[in-house]
Amino acid sequence: MSRPGATVVDTDVFSRVYVNPVAADSRAQEWRDVLAGRPTVISFQTQGEVLSGARQANWGAARMVRLLEVLQRTPTIYADVDVVGAYAALSADCRAEGHPLHDKIHTADRWIAACAIAKHFELLSGDAIFQGAPNLNVLN
Numbered sequence: 585m586s587r588p589g590a591t592v593v594d595t596d597v598f599s600r601v602y603v604n605p606v607a608a609d610s611r612a613q614e615w616r617d618v619l620a621g622r623p624t625v626i627s628f629q630t631q632g633e634v635l636s637g638a639r640q641a642n643w644g645a646a647r648m649v650r651l652l653e654v655l656q657r658t659p660t661i662y663a664d665v666d667v668v669g670a671y672a673a674l675s676a677d678c679r680a681e682g683h684p685l686h687d688k689i690h691t692a693d694r695w696i697a698a699c700a701i702a703k704h705f706e707l708l709s710g711d712a713i714f715q716g717a718p719n720l721n722v723l724n
Contacts, residue, residue, distance in 0.1 A: 590623040591723060592661065592700040594693070594709040595630045602654055603634060611710055618708060618723060625659040627699035629692050661699040670719075671698035677718040685717050 593601070593615075600612045601619065638651055661667065674694055678686035685694060693713055697720050700707040707714060708723045715722060 590625050590703070590705045591619060592625050592627060592696065592703075592705045592707045593619070593630070594696050594707065594711060595633045596710045597708050598626050598630050599634060599637075602658065603651060615708060615710070623659070625661055625705065627696045628660060628662045629695040629699070631655055631660055633692065661703055664702075666702040667698050670702035671695060674698050674701060674718065674720070681718060683717055685713055
């Protein structure tokens, strides 16, 4: 994954911009504007969360096919040695600094952040938990 200038989007951004773009979220247009012209990638964690959410909501066959098509054309960062190393460092650094991202409830968020850190990409999120996380470049 060597896309200079790529942006990792978290699950909220991906869902509202790419999966369900008509959902009522005042931030969606702002996110689309920020992402205009930028290669966009997701983490394996986002892929899993989106699929899980669709299954839990009992999406019909046609809607699932559309979701799978969106996921197929979206570059995805999978866990590799760099991502695992970034996750371990992020977890330890957040704990040492007292950053709330180290809390167990944010395990999924740490994986998303670790993907961005490992690949030297920026992260776009609607979640303030990422602000000030060590070695993470968050787009505002």
